[in-house]
Amino acid sequence: MKYEELLDRALKQMPEKQENSGERFEIPRAQSRIEGNKTFLENFSQIVSTLRRDSVHLLKFLSRELAAPAQVDERRLIFVGKIGAERISQKIEAYAREFVICRECGKPDTEFVKKQRFLFVHCLACGAEHSVRAKIV
Numbered sequence: 001m002k003y004e005e006l007l008d009r010a011l012k013q014m015p016e017k018q019e020n021s022g023e024r025f026e027i028p029r030a031q032s033r034i035e036g037n038k039t040f041l042e043n044f045s046q047i048v049s050t051l052r053r054d055s056v057h058l059l060k061f062l063s064r065e066l067a068a069p070a071q072v073d074e075r076r077l078i079f080v081g082k083i084g085a086e087r088i089s090q091k092i093e094a095y096a097r098e099f100v101i102c103r104e105c106g107k108p109d110t111e112f113v114k115k116q117r118f119l120f121v122h123c124l125a126c127g128a129e130h131s132v133r134a135k136i137v
């Protein structure tokens with residue numbers, strides 16, 4: 001058997017979860033704790049790297065959606081106010097659906113493309129492009 005055939009067979013025999021990493025993408029969930037009048041999102045930098053988006057962009061979105069001032073402290077995000085982990089997770093999911101996941105194929109392999117004043121999410125998997133709001137205010 002040729003090497004290519006062996007490789008092909010090996011790939012087919014792999015467990016399903018390794019076949020297509022894009023489909024197995026899971027939106028990260030918030031790991032947070034409340035201390036006093038503040039909420040610490042401990043896995044913020046991990047969320048940023050999973051979503052592959054700018055940390056400031058995500059910070060602005062969460063701060064606005066949760067109506068809580070926020071700032072980055074090393075690898076975590078600190079909100080002023082008491083916010084439950086479930087609420088933060090919902091907003092992370094909303095962010096991923098609006099700014100990360102391709103609306104055509106559902107894959108997370110996307111990048112931002114700026115055209116004049118408009119912002120698009122460009123899918124590296126299927127090539128689709130859709131516009132998103134350029135500013136989070």
Ligand SMILES: [Zn+2]
Pocket residue numbers: 102103104105106107123124125126127128
């Ligand atoms: Zn796509």
